[in-house]
Amino acid sequence: MNEKHRISWCIFKSKAAVIDNIVLIILIVITTDIFSMFNKPPVYTKVLAFLFIFILYEPLMVYFLVNTVGHKVSKIKVRNIKNENNLSLPKA
Incomplete structure (x- = not known):
């Protein structure tokens, strides 16, 4: 991978991270x-909801929707390098 390709890849990844963070903020507000x-909702439901948003957003989206x-x-695109298939849930 040459330097120009690496820089453009970093820009795409940074852009994706910013967009995903905006989505997370919207999910938190909702x-x-x-x-x-x-x-008075139970505290454990709030904790579970926010854990789901912060920890499981990316793995579940990558696993189910690629x-x-x-x-x-x-x-x-997030793919398995060996066979170009979608990632399994543990790898996502």
């Missing part, structure tokens, strides 16, 4: 609004 509709939103906009 989740907070949903929780505000209830009188891309995250940021990858799709940046035209980055």
